[in-house]
Amino acid sequence: YWFNQSNYWRKHKQVWNEIKDPFKSIKKDGGSGKFFKEEFFSDRVLPNIFLHTFGSAYEVNKLQEYADYHDIKWGKLFSFLTIYAMHFGNEANETDQAEVSSFDHIADIYFFDVAGFFLGMNDDFMDFMVYDMGMTTWHFMPVYDVEHEDFFNVGLNYIFRPEALH
Numbered sequence: 001y002w003f004n005q006s007n008y009w010r011k012h013k014q015v016w017n018e019i020k021d022p023f024k025s026i027k028k029d030g031g032s033g034k035f036f037k038e039e040f041f042s043d044r045v046l047p048n049i050f051l052h053t054f055g056s057a058y059e060v061n062k063l064q065e066y067a068d069y070h071d072i073k074w075g076k077l078f079s080f081l082t083i084y085a086m087h088f089g090n091e092a093n094e095t096d097q098a099e100v101s102s103f104d105h106i107a108d109i110y111f112f113d114v115a116g117f118f119l120g121m122n123d124d125f126m127d128f129m130v131y132d133m134g135m136t137t138w139h140f141m142p143v144y145d146v147e148h149e150d151f152f153n154v155g156l157n158y159i160f161r162p163e164a165l166h
Contacts, residue, residue: 025102056116134161
């Protein structure tokens with residue numbers, strides 16, 4: 001129940017208001033020292049690196065391959081904007097959690113997702129992640145509950161199955 005779709009548009013507006021002026025939001029929530037301590041020097045950094053940076057890299061890379069295969073003009077921009085929109089929606093769905101402040105949204109959107117985009121464009125890095133580390137996605141099977149007009153079991157994991165362990 002970490003993510004939910006209730007108040008969908010209000011949550012998107014909240015995230016937008018927190019990230020449109022990141023310096024103001026960081027100051028309001030405790031300052032840059034607290035921001036860096038919480039997002040880069042705590043146990044939050046691992047999900048940020050694995051889900052946002054490596055996950056974004058994987059998704060951007062796959063979308064770029066799709067764009068190249070289908071001769072989509074502006075494939076890199078297409079990949080970047082699609083993944084950015086996906087992560088923006090993810091940030092919106094996290095806003096109900098008391099532990100989530102503007103720090104989380106700002107770090108994810110401006111640092112970890114952007115780093116993921118550049119890593120996803122690096123063929124050597126992606127070859128290592130996909131072929132040597134066995135990185136892939138494991139999608140949950142989402143179900144739509146008509147009675148409550150809500151989705152359940154929505155999720156995505158990134159898994160690693162290194163070649164050395166086979």
